[in-house]
Amino acid sequence: MRTLGLLLGLLLFLVGIISALITAAKLPIINTNWSDMLLLYSISIFFACIGLLIYYKFQSLQSITDNSSCVLCSNIAEQLQKLISELNKLETEIFTLEAVEITNRINILLNNYVLPCSAARQEITELLGHYQGSEVLISIANGERLLNRICSAASDEKIQEIYIIYPKVLFHFEEAYCKCIHYQTCLLNSQQKC
């Protein structure tokens, strides 16, 4: 039923938008400002809006009834926890490694833990809410930028910069992890109240 509702909403939206674009393309009648397709255009826009409303209604029903937000939070938190533990391991040996090895190790961390979190950005902002989702994503991105800086510093053979930056990298990923856990707890509480 839910999938059907989502599909119906999407279909109405698409038909409405295509029809609105077609009718909007017609040139105005001579000596007037608007074309004679204005009524049809308005009806198309109305259907597109109704389609969107139906889509979002069924989508919100789905997110209330299943616990996908909590599952997502828990997945992201798990990824971040693994990343933090890997970063802690790397911290103990980073200053003994060659530049190439440092970059390789950081690339592995980026590919295995950071990229999957960033790839789920749409789901994160949809399920956690725009503000909360953005907070998590920004903390992850800050950590990612600093990991990139470590790669650059390693390539330039500037070990002092790695000393300075490494604790900040950990701070940002720990911040993202804490935010995830906090929002997960809030979501669980609100679901229990429901």
Add this chain to the structure above:
Amino acid sequence: MFNGKNNKYRELTLITVLLGIIQGVILNIAFVYIALKIGFSVGGSAIAAIIGYVFLRGILREGTIVENNINQTIASGINSTGTGVAFVLPTLFLLSVQNQNLVISLWPLLLAGIGGAILGVVVIIPLRKQLIEIERLRFPTGVAVATIIRSGSVTGFNKAKLLGIGLLISVTWKLLMISQWLEIPGILENEELNFSFGVLPAYLTPAIYLSTLNFAAGLLSGRAGLPFFLGGILAWWIVSPVSVFFAWTPELNGKELVDFIYSQMLRPLGIGVLIGAAFMEVILNFSAVKGAIHSLIAASRSNNKSCKDELSFSVLVTGGVVAIFFFFIAAWSVVGVSIGQAILVAMLGSLWLGLAGLIVAQCTGLTDISPVSGIALISVTMMMFALNGNVAAAMLVTLAIAVAIGQSADMMQDLKTGFMVGSRPLLQQIMQLTTSWLGVIIACIVIYILWHGGPGGQGGFGPNTDLPAPQATVLMSVVEAVQSNTVPVDKFILGGIIGVILGTAPVAGMGVLVGLAMYLPLAITLGYGFGCLTQMAIVKKKGEVFAENKIVPLAAGLIIGEALMDVGHVVFKIFL
């Protein structure tokens, strides 16, 4: 283990600033001239990054990756302001020939341009987190420049190889296209492959633009760029044939019919969709932008210097107020503009500029294509309406807006590069804000000198001269359209409403991409879409990590190769 180079990490140094400024000035002069000669300019980021790499790492042997990022930020900032000036200022000179009452004074133009350069940077900074960290827009040129900057490092060898392969393919392909060896009349002409097979009607525009840059931009965007491709299909394979079927078009054939559908129907509708969608995105992302502004304020209040990764909110507000004041003074100094109109224009222009900056930043972030002429059309229309048809004042504000949107897009490209190499955004923002205005002065002086170098002290460029200034001719036709009241306002409004609805759709960036697709010829959209589909197929077969590590450097090479060949070809045409 490291071999002892443990000194401080060089990032913002005097030598980098000087190198960036010198490169920016040279690129600005060259590209302003190129814009007057052939009608379009080329981004200078890649060239600046390559020269910076050779100079800082090759000659000085102490430059760092992040230092080169600062160098190319400064150079491209100064260069891109020149592009905005070269788009608008020649129009004003050409209009002054037709209209003897049009008095051109350099000072208001400089003030407006400098105001635009400042405002373009300060309005886009609070959106950095939204566009780069949350939406993670691709900014193809930014990615390409990051790949160049890193390519010479000990760890970037594999990526450098792929970059080199991409560059070689792109250069070879462009050479074949320029030399016209592969040209077959009716099938392959002007770098476009026609696949009508003599069957498909012209109004479907069955052609694909064979640009490696275009294809590579699609390769970098992948699934995120798909709405752009689908928007083009919708415009040209659904709206266009339906319009012809219902006889909504005059009885034209071939190219004339295509031109009519494009200029009278799809393009203005696309501009409306673009603006509506961008407006909606501002509203929908308001909480995130508000959050970003709050974090800027919080960072400004913090005493911890390491927290300050971006320009403080107070600096942004001060910059904004100064720029708006510049607009006001510039507009007020134009003959026939009252103080009330000057205030209105300064406020309205700044608001529009903020939205236009977001539109252009999003478009370049998603596709590397910037709808500058569409923005200029809306700007001229709005300003001439607000100023009772005062052309000089309207063009002055349009100049500021053209400079500002160029700055917004360039700042975001550079910040994307900075994100990928780990630079501090604060330093990039400071340098862009403090140096880019130089480009306005240089470009104005160059254009002023070229104009007065003509017979009798004027007419140094324009139709029937060595410097035809094609962009100025286009903008003049826009001014004439506004003056004769033939601007398709209905299309802007109807498209705007569609844009607002598309902006609320569950696919991020859908409205802006569909609008941009309608604004551009299908040949470009198809080339880009082919790149998107190729990337999606590779990701499906080889995974996201493979695409990130192999496809990104290859695509960067394709982009840089074509950009360099374009510059080389133009220089060849002009001087040889």
